[in-house]
Amino acid sequence: MAASEYAIELKGISKSFGPVVANKNINLNLKKGEILALLGENGSGKTTLMNMLSGIYTPDSGSIFIDGKKVVISSPDDAGKLGIGMVHQHFKLVERFTAADNIWIGKKGSGFLLKKDRNKEIEEIASKFGFEIDPTKIVANMSVSEKQTLEIIKVLCYGAKVIILDEPTAVLTVQETKKLFDVCRKMKESGHSIIIITHKLNEVMEISDRVAVLRKGEYIDTVESATTTKMKLTELMVGRKMNLNIERSVIEKTEPLLEVRDLCVESDEGALAVDNMNFYIRGGEILGVAGIAGSGQKELCEAIAGLRKIKSGKIIHKGRNLVGMNAKKIAAQGIAMSFIPEDRLGMGLAPSLSVADNVILKDYTNDKGLFVDRKRARDEAKKIVDMLQIATPSVDTPVRRLSGGNVQKVLLGREIKSDPNVLITAYPVRGLDIHSSYMIYDILNEQKTKGVGVLFIGEDIDVMMALCDKIMVMCHGKLQGVVHASKVKKEELGLMMTGALDLTNVKVDKPAGIASDSAFTAEEWEEAADMSEGAES
Amino acid sequence: MLEVLTLFLFNIVIYSIPLLYATCGEIMVEKSGSLNLGVEGTMAVGAIFGFLAGCKADSLPVAVLVSFITAALVGAIFCIFTITLQANQNVTGLTITTIGVAVYFFVGNGLGANWPVYRECTRLVSGFADIEIPGLSAIPVIGKAFFSHNILVYFAVIVAVLIWLYFEKTSIGLRLRAIGENPGAADSLGVDLVKYKYLHIMAGSGIMGIGGLYMGLNMGGTFEGSNCWINGYGWIAIALVIFANWSTTHAIVGTFVFGFFNTLRVYNMPIATTFPNTFGWLSKVPAQVFSALPFAVTLLVLIVNSVRSRKTNKSNAPTAIGVNYYREDR
Numbered sequence: 001m002a003a004s005e006y007a008i009e010l011k012g013i014s015k016s017f018g019p020v021v022a023n024k025n026i027n028l029n030l031k032k033g034e035i036l037a038l039l040g041e042n043g044s045g046k047t048t049l050m051n052m053l054s055g056i057y058t059p060d061s062g063s064i065f066i067d068g069k070k071v072v073i074s075s076p077d078d079a080g081k082l083g084i085g086m087v088h089q090h091f092k093l094v095e096r097f098t099a100a101d102n103i104w105i106g107k108k109g110s111g112f113l114l115k116k117d118r119n120k121e122i123e124e125i126a127s128k129f130g131f132e133i134d135p136t137k138i139v140a141n142m143s144v145s146e147k148q149t150l151e152i153i154k155v156l157c158y159g160a161k162v163i164i165l166d167e168p169t170a171v172l173t174v175q176e177t178k179k180l181f182d183v184c185r186k187m188k189e190s191g192h193s194i195i196i197i198t199h200k201l202n203e204v205m206e207i208s209d210r211v212a213v214l215r216k217g218e219y220i221d222t223v224e225s226a227t228t229t230k231m232k233l234t235e236l237m238v239g240r241k242m243n244l245n246i247e248r249s250v251i252e253k254t255e256p257l258l259e260v261r262d263l264c265v266e267s268d269e270g271a272l273a274v275d276n277m278n279f280y281i282r283g284g285e286i287l288g289v290a291g292i293a294g295s296g297q298k299e300l301c302e303a304i305a306g307l308r309k310i311k312s313g314k315i316i317h318k319g320r321n322l323v324g325m326n327a328k329k330i331a332a333q334g335i336a337m338s339f340i341p342e343d344r345l346g347m348g349l350a351p352s353l354s355v356a357d358n359v360i361l362k363d364y365t366n367d368k369g370l371f372v373d374r375k376r377a378r379d380e381a382k383k384i385v386d387m388l389q390i391a392t393p394s395v396d397t398p399v400r401r402l403s404g405g406n407v408q409k410v411l412l413g414r415e416i417k418s419d420p421n422v423l424i425t426a427y428p429v430r431g432l433d434i435h436s437s438y439m440i441y442d443i444l445n446e447q448k449t450k451g452v453g454v455l456f457i458g459e460d461i462d463v464m465m466a467l468c469d470k471i472m473v474m475c476h477g478k479l480q481g482v483v484h485a486s487k488v489k490k491e492e493l494g495l496m497m498t499g500a501l502d503l504t505n506v507k508v509d510k511p512a513g514i515a516s517d518s519a520f521t522a523e524e525w526e527e528a529a530d531m532s533e534g535a536e537s
Numbered sequence: 538m539l540e541v542l543t544l545f546l547f548n549i550v551i552y553s554i555p556l557l558y559a560t561c562g563e564i565m566v567e568k569s570g571s572l573n574l575g576v577e578g579t580m581a582v583g584a585i586f587g588f589l590a591g592c593k594a595d596s597l598p599v600a601v602l603v604s605f606i607t608a609a610l611v612g613a614i615f616c617i618f619t620i621t622l623q624a625n626q627n628v629t630g631l632t633i634t635t636i637g638v639a640v641y642f643f644v645g646n647g648l649g650a651n652w653p654v655y656r657e658c659t660r661l662v663s664g665f666a667d668i669e670i671p672g673l674s675a676i677p678v679i680g681k682a683f684f685s686h687n688i689l690v691y692f693a694v695i696v697a698v699l700i701w702l703y704f705e706k707t708s709i710g711l712r713l714r715a716i717g718e719n720p721g722a723a724d725s726l727g728v729d730l731v732k733y734k735y736l737h738i739m740a741g742s743g744i745m746g747i748g749g750l751y752m753g754l755n756m757g758g759t760f761e762g763s764n765c766w767i768n769g770y771g772w773i774a775i776a777l778v779i780f781a782n783w784s785t786t787h788a789i790v791g792t793f794v795f796g797f798f799n800t801l802r803v804y805n806m807p808i809a810t811t812f813p814n815t816f817g818w819l820s821k822v823p824a825q826v827f828s829a830l831p832f833a834v835t836l837l838v839l840i841v842n843s844v845r846s847r848k849t850n851k852s853n854a855p856t857a858i859g860v861n862y863y864r865e866d867r
Contacts, residue, residue, distance in 0.1 A: 054725070057865055077727030092722035094715050095856065105715045106726025110708045158726075 004068030007032045007162050007193040008053065008084075013062035015048055022048040026062070026219040028212055030162065035184060035194045037208035037225070039201075039237055041433030045217040046197045047089070050164050054086035055079035080106070085155025086164040091147050093139045100135035103154050122157075129156045130186060144293065145176040152183065163187065164195045169203055171293055174461060174494030181207050199237075199433060201230045201244075202462065213237050238435055246441050246466040248486075249449055254283035256515040257453040258304070258335070258422050261525065263313035265296070265303045265477075272311070273299035275477040278513030281422060281453035286444060288468030288485065289457040292497055296477035297457045298339070301426050304455075305337040306330040316520060317422065331362060336420035338411045340427040348411050351400035355392055356381040358399050359414050384413035388439070405436040412440065416447060423447055426457035441467055461493055472513065475499040482512045539678060541811045545804050546682035550690060551755060553796025555580075557693045558748025559774030560781060560788040561700055565741030566612070567778060568704060569734045570717035572859040573615055574630025576745055577771025578637020583608030583746020584753040584766050585641045591750070592653035592758070597664030597688070600754075601747055608746020611637060612739040620734050623861050638765055645760040655758030664688070665754050689751050696744060697785040704785075713737055717855030720862035730862065745771070769832065776835040779842050783853040798834055802827035 008030040015023040023045045030036050040046045051057045053064070055076040063070055066082050073079050079086070093102050100122040104110060115121070119135040126133045131153050139147060148168060155163055165184075169177045184194055184207060198204060204211055205225060213220040213236040220236050234242050259280040267273035273296040281287045289297060302308035304315060306327035315322040322330055338348060349358050356377040367373045381395035388409040392402055399407055412428055425444065429437040444454055444467065458464045464471055465485050473480040473496040480496040481503025495501035504512040518525075559576055566573045573579075587604025591597060615633055618624040645652065656662065665687050673684040704710040715723040716733055724730055752766045773795060781788035801808075801819075805827060809820035846852035 056725075075727070076725045080727055086725075088725070092719065092725045094718040094722050096718055097711075097715065101711060102722070104708070105712055105723060105728065107708075108727075112707055112709070114706055114708055114711060154726075 004065070005031060006065070007067065009065040009068075010049070010053075011063050011065065013049065013052065013059045013064070015045075015052060015057060015060050021217050023052075023059075024217045026214070026217075028219060029222070030193050030195060031210075032193055033188060033191055034209040035188055035196060035207055036222075037204040037211045038195055038197045038214065039199065039204055039211055039233060040214035041199065041216075041237060041435060044214040044237075044433075046214055047166055049214070050086060050166060050195065050197060053079065053084055053162075053164060055084075080158050080160070083159055083161035084164070085158060085160030085162070087148065087151040087155060087166065087168060089166040089170065091151055093147055093150065095140040096138065098136050098138055099133050099142075099150050102139060102150060103157050106154075106158060125157050126153050129153065144171045145173075145179070148172070148180065149183075156187075160192070162193045162195070164197070166197045167199075168196065169198060169200060170459065173292055173497045174490055175498060177203070200460070200462075201233055204233065205230065215239055234434060237433075242434065242438070244434075246438070246463065247445060248467060248469070249445055251284045251449055251451075253285050254451060254453075255517055256280040257283050257318060258455075259314075259316045259515060259518060259520075260304070261314045261316070261514070263300075263303065263315065264311040265299045265308060265313075266311050267296075267299055273477050274303065277313075277474075277477075277479050278511065279472050279479065279482060280513065280515040280518075281455055282515075283421065283451045283453050284448055285469040286448050286454040286456050286467060287482075288464040288471040289455065289474060290461060290464055290471050290493055290497055291474035293459070295474045295497075297426060297474065299477075300474075301337055301339050301424055301457065304330075304424060305335065314525070319520065331418070334419070334421040335424070336415035336418050336422070337424040338408075338415045338426070338428060339424075340408055340411070340430045349399050349407065352398050354381075354396045354398055355385065355390075355402075355410055356395040358410060359384060359395075359417070362414065362418060380417060384410065384417060388413050388443070405432045408432065409436070409440075412443065416443065420452060422453045422455070424455045424457075427459060428456075429463070430459070437463075461490055465490065465493075473497055479504055479513055481506070538811055541804075541807050543678050543681045545800060545808065546678070547685075548800040548804060549793060549796040550683060550686060551796070552799040553792040554690050554693045555748040555752045555755075555770055556774055556777060556792040556795055557697060557788060558751065559745045559771060560777040560792060561693075561697050561785045562741040562744035562746075562748070563774055563778050564781070564783055564785050564788065565700060565744065566738050567783065567855055567858055568717045569713055569737045569741075570720055570855055570857045570860070570862070571615070571619060571734065571738055572626050572630065573612070573633070573738065573742070574627055574775065575611065575615060575633025575637060575771075576774050577767055577769070578634035578640075579608045579611045579742045579745045580749030580752070580767045580771050581637045581641035581765055582611050582749070583743070584749030585644050587746060587750035588655075588753045588758055589644075589648075589653065591661050591754075592655065592658045595658045595660045597661055600661065600750055601689070604746040604750035605743035606746075608749065609739040609743035611746075612742025613735070615742070616735045616738050619861060620731060620738075623863060626859055626861065634771065638767070641765055641767075642762075646762060648760075652760050653758070655754075689747070689754075693748075693751075694789060697789050700785040709733075714855070717857055720857055721864075724862070724864060745774075748774075773831060773835050776839055779854075780838045783855065795831055795834065798827075798830045801830065 006029045010026055010028040013023055013026040026049060038046050048057065052059050053073065055073045055078050058074055064073060071082055073082065100119045103122050104118050122135045123133065131149060133150065133153065168180055172180060188194060196207065208225045210222055211225050211228065211233060212222040215237060230244065234244060261278055263274055263277040264272060265274035291297060299308060303310045306325055310323060317333055317335065350361065359381040360377040364372050378395050385392060385395060390406045390409045392406060399410060408428060412425065415423060428440050444456065448454055456468055468485045470482055471485050471488065472482040473493060475497055476499065480499065483503065492501060496503065510516065559580055563573065563576055583604035586607040587600045590603035591600025611633060615629055618629045619626045667685050667687050670684040674680040704714060712723060712728045713733055716728065716730055720730055749767055752770065756766055777788060777791050777795065781791040805819040805822065808816050
């Protein structure tokens with residue numbers, strides 16, 4: 001029998017988690033030496049399906065064929081032996097180990113004693129695949145892109161012929177994504193087959209040979225990338241036609257609502273996470289914050305919301321100094337924050353409390369009397385659920401039972417309900433599918449038209465360029481410049497994010513991030529500085 | 538004067554050794570990513586069964602072996618609950634302490650008058666007798682204080698060093714540390730997590746058991762109906778793991794510090810009378826203060842350590858400690 005044309009064939013694969021059907025009767029083929037994009041909304045079962053190939057889950061029914069032969073994959077070890085390697089979205093690396101040791105963990109027949117020259121051995125293997133790594137570098141000190149490279153080297157080392165990349169570009173800059181795609185093409189040339197999971201359509205069009213689409217756990221179709229369009233793919237993915245343009249409404253801007261000057265904030269580890277930032281937000285504009293993950297976005301948000309002590313600097317809101325106020329008082333000024341951390345449930349909501357209880361979490365203390373007004377809570381929760389089309393059995397359901405996207409809507413809904421004049425929102429569409437994402441963009445635009453100043457911390461540059469009025473770029477906690485979203489080029493933003501381009505001092509008479517019509521005069525700024533220093537000592 | 542000092546140092550070693558066994562055992566358990574709070578109970582079980590078997594066979598090796606095996610079986614119970622059945626580690630550990638100490642009293646009280654007399658087990662006694670290391674033991678003060686101990690003392694130090702080598706210099710040690718840091722990573726590379734965790738938690742528990750046996754032998758093997766031999770040392774060991782920053786070689790120093798405070802409890806009087814000018818005040822301190830001192834110091838160490846590690850972020854605590862790993866977790 002001639003060797004199969006396909007590296008992997010999946011036939012009738014199904015998988016359920018309790019009552020939730022994640023994959024239903026899926027048929028999928030991967031040709032040898034091709035790059036297949038796996039496209040689908042959140043919860044469409046992409047990662048679940050791939051985890052069955054990598055041995056994390058075992059299918060309830062259906063069969064897997066590799067090279068035309070039926071196989072059973074019951075552990076990651078099995079997958080490795082069959083030549084399947086997966087680079088997970090959350091890297092499976094030991095942060096405290098060196099690059100070499102991370103690879104060495106899985107080495108078979110490595111002997112009882114650790115070899116002294118294992119670093120050299122790993123370096124040689126890596127260079128054989130065309131990668132240059134420092135084998136002694138500790139993973140914790142690596143950038144995201146370096147970690148990803150290490151993961152790819154790791155799977156190649158173990159002889160993977162099929163490489164699965166789960167949302168590899170979600171955490172990369174434009175330049176890093178380009179580099180990754182070059183690596184993918186190189187791997188393809190050397191005979192590897194690649195499956196790449198993503199929901200960024202332009203990346204799908206750029207890198208893949210074919211696109212397989214899943215929707216709600218079911219296999220829809222596989223199409224040739226060269227002959228399809230973004231519109232067609234969206235339709236396959238969502239199940240109906242969608243308008244992919246993000247509106248950028250132009251409305252009259254007010255004077256600066258929130259002004260930040262010379263802000264320095266320390267991270268948990270005591271390093272300077274926000275380093276001398278200057279910026280301001282006007283009412284009726286969306287200011288985007290671009291930057292590689294961990295460039296100080298989190299610390300910036302927390303500092304403004306009063307959740308983190310600032311080291312020095314001023315935060316002026318409508319002419320009032322916020323420095324020294326506690327979180328509750330700051331929220332009362334009309335500053336709302338919704339921050340979606342990487343694990344998506346870590347901040348702002350109490351997972352075991354119901355939707356209704358979470359909705360009143362911030363203002364139940366305003367209730368009269370001894371008891372919490374549950375009726376009001378339910379009413380308000382219902383309003384939010386209706387407005388944002390949150391899929392929940394009832395408002396009494398614990399938040400942790402909802403899917404990621406719906407959890408995020410609850411959080412955003414509560415913050416909007418408090419009728420803010422400044423809305424800080426970090427990664428509001430993190431991990432959300434197209435449909436939910438666009439809904440969130442609409443909500444933000446609506447807030448903007450109401451005259452709210454929106455600080456939008458995002459990860460997808462294309463979206464930020466379409467949605468935001470201005471974009472400020474952070475790199476290692478430093479401001480790299482504030483640019484008009486309609487005038488900037490994507491490559492420029494990428495360079496600014498890596499710190500290669502600094503636009504803060506381009507105009508000598510108008511330094512970046514300082515409003516010409518500031519609420520304070522120069523003398524008042526001086527006074528504010530004295531005040532905040534006084535408050536600290 | 539020198540004699541008092543020698544004796545003082547000698548006793549510090551005596552008191553620190555059971556802690557060294559327990560701490561090394563717990564470090565091994567924690568390196569695999571599990572937090573076993575059952576040290577006290579594990580030591581109690583190893584102590585009583587090791588002692589009884591040792592008396593019966595009149596042999597120290599048998600005592601050591603049985604204490605290791607019985608304590609390792611207690612470790613196996615911890616594994617069955619937390620690894621196979623995915624139960625909460627803290628609750629399981631606390632239960633093991635309660636049950637382990639209860640088994641100790643149950644067996645001891647049950648034997649009653651049949652409790653063996655340690656002195657009559659001549660070969661066991663002679664096996665536990667002090668051995669002077671030729672040459673080194675002739676050094677004044679230090680020779681008597683550090684090189685004239687029973688075999689289990691030397692063995693403890695050897696175990697501590699061997700475990701360190703095992704973690705740092707072997708492939709198995711590397712994989713074990715990987716499990717404690719990120720079980721998902723180890724799993725994805727085909728490391729057999731269940732086997733690794735079972736074996737190392739059982740081995741670690743067994744080492745705790747030897748520490749328990751040592752305490753029993755050191756107290757002349759008499760069973761007191763109300764007092765357990767272990768007497769809270771298991772808890773101190775858990776704190777010492779943190780103090781030693783998860784390094785068994787650091788634990789040698791760490792346990793010595795605690796041995797010092799314990800020795801102070803017993804030797805405050807001789808010291809006060811020998812050095813009346815400098816340490817005379819020791820005789821005025823109530824005995825209860827000395828008894829409480831090791832625990833108070835434990836508390837202090839924990840506070841200082843947690844503040845320090847928050848500031849410097851240099852803690853060596855295994856990242857995944859205390860969290861059960863379930864591959865299909867969503």
